[in-house]
Amino acid sequence: MAMTDTRTIRIEAVRFNPETDQEPRRQSYDVPFTPDMSVLQGLQYIKDHLDGSLTFRWSCRMAVCGSCGMMINDTPKLSCETFLRDLYPGPVKVAPLDNFPIQRDLAIDQTGFLDKLAMIKPYIVAKQDKPLSEGTFRQTPAQLEAYYQYSQCINCLLCYAACPQFGLNDQFVGPAALSLLQRYNLDSRDVGWSVRADVANADIGVWECTVVGYCSEVCPKGVDPMHAINENKVNSALDYIGLKRLVGGR
Known part of the structure; x- marks a missing residue:
């Protein structure tokens, strides 16, 4: 027995x-x-x-x-x-x-995060609307691969709990939202950097990150928010000097 x-x-x-x-x-x-x-x-x-x-x-x-x-x-x-x-x-x-x-x-209480998510406009900003009758916006596997990693975020907020900078300043846009910002920068269908740049460039945007890396350590999906933020720092610097070309984007 x-x-x-x-x-x-x-x-x-x-x-x-x-x-x-x-x-x-x-x-x-x-x-x-x-x-x-x-x-x-x-x-x-x-x-x-x-x-x-x-x-x-x-x-x-x-x-x-x-x-x-x-x-x-x-x-x-x-x-x-x-x-x-x-x-x-x-x-x-x-x-x-x-x-x-x-x-x-x-x-x-997730209200603060949801407000930050809305700030980065987490949706495709297309160059022009396309009638449904013309079909979908198509992508190659390589174009999908460019942003796929960042698209795996499940908004679990573990990265915010791990981030010492967010602990010091809860106005910081933070790891998950800034990762999604870069996810859309890298999407071949999106041309929305001009409407997201103010968020990335702000005092509470990418430059508030001090590159500790705990966000990437605790992410259950391997999104690597720190890498996304660092890419956006390059984008922000290019934007500052008047170059509009994005790292990996358009």
């Missing part, structure tokens, strides 16, 4: 309700341990069986949506792809992402 695994692991979660609490606190929960259990599944067990008031974000459970980012043992990670077996015997400390206001418990 197979032995039943009775092991447990302790998860220490930050609890905070800004409407009622003066400051965050930690609350401990013991959950059943299995080697295939993710941190997210541990939190779901807590919510389903131990404390329904625990608040956190999640959706796809497969590292695609970016919703479940949080600090896990002081490192920004996706909780759906971080496994309890790698943290056993614990305790596992979970907290909301650093450098953001807490909305409640492990959920952060």
Whole structure:
């Protein structure tokens, strides 16, 4: 007869309700341990069986949506792809992402990031509109490859939690948004640098980055925001001296 695994692991979660609490606190929960259990599944067990008031974000459970980012043992990670077996015997400390206001418990207020995302106009700015009857804007595999890496951003915000400069100045446009800015610079269908240059060149734009590189270290999709920002620094410098040619772009 197979032995039943009775092991447990302790998860220490930050609890905070800004409407009622003066400051965050930690609350401990013991959950059943299995080697295939993710941190997210541990939190779901807590919510389903131990404390329904625990608040956190999640959706796809497969590292695609970016919703479940949080600090896990002081490192920004996706909780759906971080496994309890790698943290056993614990305790596992979970907290909301650093450098953001807490909305409640492990959920952060993303409003500031969404405003920054809107600033960089994250969509194709075409040279001229094309009627649907004429078909789509076509690209070669090489043209796709030019920006593909930067297009893999899932807006999980781990890079903002890791960025010391954003921690010092939350007005900094930041790694993810500036990576997407370069993603469109490199897109053969886009001619939008002229409407994005002011953001890149601003005091809170690419020059606010001090090239620490933590953003690229924690990115779960290998986007390498630091590289994108450095490319945009070249673009910004070229723009400053009146040359409109972009690094890799038009």
